[in-house]
Amino acid sequence: MVTSKLTRRLDQISTHLVLGLFALIAIFPIAYTLMTSFKNQDEVLTRPPTFFPPTWRFDGYQTVFNSDMTRYYLWNSLFNSTTSSIVVVTLASLASYTFSRYRFRGSRALELAILGLMMIPGLTNLVPLYRIASDLGVLRPQGLNANLFISAVYTAGGLPFAIWIIKSFFDSIPVELEEAALIDGCTPLQALIRVVIPLAAPGLMSAFLLVFVDTWNEFLAALVLLNGTARTVTVGLYDFQSSFEIAYHVWTAACVVIMLPVLLLFVLLRKRFFEAMLQGALKG
Amino acid sequence: MSDLVLSARAEVAQRSFSGGRKYRWLPFWLLLPSLLVLLALQVYPTLYSIYLSTTRVRRGEFMHVGLANFERLLRTPSFLESLRTSLAYSVTYVLLTVSSGMMLALLLNRRFKFTGFYLVIIFIPWVISEVVAGTMWRWLFQPTYGLLQSWINMYMPFLGDRLYTTAGGALAIVVAAAVWRGLAFTTLLSLGALQTVPQEIVESASLDGANRFQRFFHVILPLIRPTVLVMVLLTSIQSINSVGLIVSITRGGPGGATRTAAYYLLQVGWEQGDFGTGAAISVILFAINVTLTIAYLSIIGRHRDW
Amino acid sequence: MKARKTVAFLLCLALLSALLLGAASSPATAQSGTLQIWTKFNDQNPQNTQDKWLADLIARYRAKFGVQIVNTFQPFDQINAKLNVAVQARGEVPDVSYVDSQQLGFFDQNGVLTDLTDWVKSRPWFDDVDPGALAACTTPDGKILCVPSHTAVHFLYYWTDVYPDGVPATTDAFLAKAAELKAANPNAFAFTGKLAEKISVERFYYNLIVSYGGQIADEKGRAVWANEATKKTVEFVRALFANGYAAQESLAPAFDNEQPFMRGEAGAFVAGSYSYVYLTPLTAPDGTKFEGEITGTFDPEALSVGAALKAGKLAIAPQFAAPGGKPASLILASAWAIPVGAKNVEAAKAFIDFQMTTSENVAYSTAYGALPALKSAAAADEFQTPYWVEVARIQREFAVPAPTFLDYDRGITLLADAIVKLITDPSLDIMATLQAAQDEYNAGLE
Missing domain, CATH: 3.40.190.10 (Periplasmic binding protein-like II)
Structure with a gap:
């Protein structure tokens, strides 16, 4: 009994050690980025480098808050993420309802085909999308047009996965509830809106979050389709990097500003994230 | 669309849904918006890309060249090299993320204290964008002022004093950053799968005298094999298509050592403005993705009984 | 029920048009004025x-x-x-x-x-x-x-603390001086500059190749860089890196290569006249600081480079050339x-x-x-x-026109990649690697 208790204890300690190590690795680059963002140019480039800032400064943040990052890019990203995730969840709910409740010739094939769209590399569509944007005349940075268009692109990108997730949530809702609603005189559409959607709300939330974060982090389409003040945070950061001024304290401050919104969303709503990813990948 | 025949999934449903002929068209209307968006912004651009891959602009003239772009690509050493780089990148990435993800999941599944906390921490890199993550890793390995590089110089000099600017070192940094970001995904998926494994089976195996490794390889692994396959498929596709980390860490350097096929596409098809060749590369990448998926589906299909 | 269907359809259309067509209703026409x-x-x-x-x-x-x-x-x-x-x-x-x-x-x-x-x-x-x-x-x-x-044009900025008598004018003399500097301070670099990625060809390699008497493109726009001059250039650069004379940042993406010079840790730095605007703050090797503002109107002395030049800490010189050759600058x-x-x-x-x-x-x-x-x-x-x-x-005496590649970016990218490969892997054969890159470029012209 004594030995088994001892092994159990050792077991526990080693498990915590390994997990702790991985947690440390996960958090370390972020922590160092945070520390760097509070240094100034001189303190960043020291030999040997230091982890903590010798004094806490806000030079980097000052630059970032005076740059296009906070003036335009953050708002553009916020607009794109919100618009596309709301539209995706709306459209995907309707489509998933069909896939979950109806069978018609080819419905399974259509469902698979939509899922198959996820295999198209984002890179494949860039030049054609540029052409479409250019034909529609939405490449000029002035006004919302460019961001409306890219939100539509993100909507198309997020739909397949969202349909998959939301359908698996709908599948788990017993059909008897709708039946009852229909008997009470609801139309199927009303049944969907009043009965099914409230019950599947966590699923919709999960899909919303995934699309929101993916859109926030998207880089390639934004690089190609957006110009000037219409750009988003990721492209804005890339421009910081490729410009002549090399200033890691500014870049890292920009990194912190960019990741903070999604980080907060994640920490507050982590359950929904976990759910979405598990639903999406394991069922369906 | 007159052949649209409703058939409900369950008998209960059949009563309620096929009852009203007036709602016959409802599923179609529900699907329509999604289908239109997908057709306009996914299917059409892809078909257009395939068309573009058979064209080329030379001396300001737009020409139809058939399969010449593909032929030329397959004779271009730097493209073949980028395919090899993609392979090396993907294989190491998939192996590392899937195996360490499963290991972490096994540990987390023991449900000691704080496992929820660990999971949250390990998951954080996943929500950080590739460009931001890349900037972080790039800064850690900056040759003279980078923190990790200076620690390596002090404590692990055998790793080399200039990782960022050597071919192998740069690739290792990119892979490390990718694994760092991707680990959350495989950990969570593995954990989800492990939680579906009935505890009794594992216990009975351990009563039979199986040790921890035997239990994992002979009992647990066969049960979660579908998930492992899904993870391998998804991480492979991810790594083949992604460029964000490479863009922000190495820009394909030094000397093309980290230029994967996807980055090559960005460079040729976008920066150098050769749309025809770029489209041809994208078609090749698409074909690789499809092949992987079909292989996966056929494996899954053959073992329906799982 | 027909009405409901129509409404649903119209709703769908409205949603889509809000996203797609609505986006196009921009004032895309060129207004006069x-x-x-x-x-x-x-x-x-x-x-x-x-x-x-x-x-x-x-x-x-x-x-x-x-x-x-x-x-x-x-x-x-x-x-x-x-x-x-x-x-x-x-x-x-x-x-x-x-x-x-x-x-x-x-x-x-x-x-x-x-x-x-x-x-x-x-x-x-x-x-x-x-x-x-x-x-x-x-x-x-x-x-x-x-x-x-x-x-x-591109030339060398250098710290007079490191090179009181100016930067040696030839590659051989530069290597000798660099060895001397390294022996005095192993942490210091003789040189830094953009030596990787395509623009390194414009800033550095092309100029050196020309000074060795070579060319990289012919009048038909084909690549001709597999020659003795390029080989000598590669050998020189290999020596810079093998002995730690050049900062590793020179091979990093973007503009990390400026940092060692701005910190006073690298003695010389290859850059353009426009770098004037960007190099700030500067710290001379002896610790003198120049912290100019980069915003605001142009006032040379308000910029760090201007102040350092005026203080005699910073100076410029043509890039070093082949022994017996003439400097060149694209x-x-x-x-x-x-x-x-x-x-x-x-x-x-x-x-x-x-x-x-x-x-x-x-x-x-x-x-x-x-x-x-x-x-x-x-x-x-x-x-x-x-x-x-x-x-x-420098421009009057040493300027050379840009190489006449038909696919300009592809040409300079291939050449830069080949040279960097030769630097990072000293076991590669110089001529074979250059020839392979040249063949690839020319084959792509068809």
């Missing part, structure tokens, strides 16, 4: 003297001509590519765009720019344009595709061009005419940090300081 331009300068949120100059110019132009200039800021490493895409997609192109003259072959190949030959030759300012600058905008078959504003012109498909060509030409007046040319060139393309502007007081006199001398 506005001029669309693309530059690599950010007038909306000025970060340096160049941005500030553009913001001022836009205000000045509106006051003077009543024309509103609408600028789209494109990052410097994307502007040429984006212009090409815009023209090829027959999309919205600007009326005037900033272009880099070394991309001329690329633009010509893809038919991006309007041929301005006759118009340029008819202008009153034509005779005032520096022939070297004009040559940078002229294709091998004589078409003038852009109008040069100013020209830049001449780059910043230019204005009218893309194919521009809607407002007359307004564009009026803008270029205005830009080619002496005072405007002086303003743009000082803000950018380059020598004016107009001879009358180059004679202005602003360019008579010791720094600019020396820059002008």
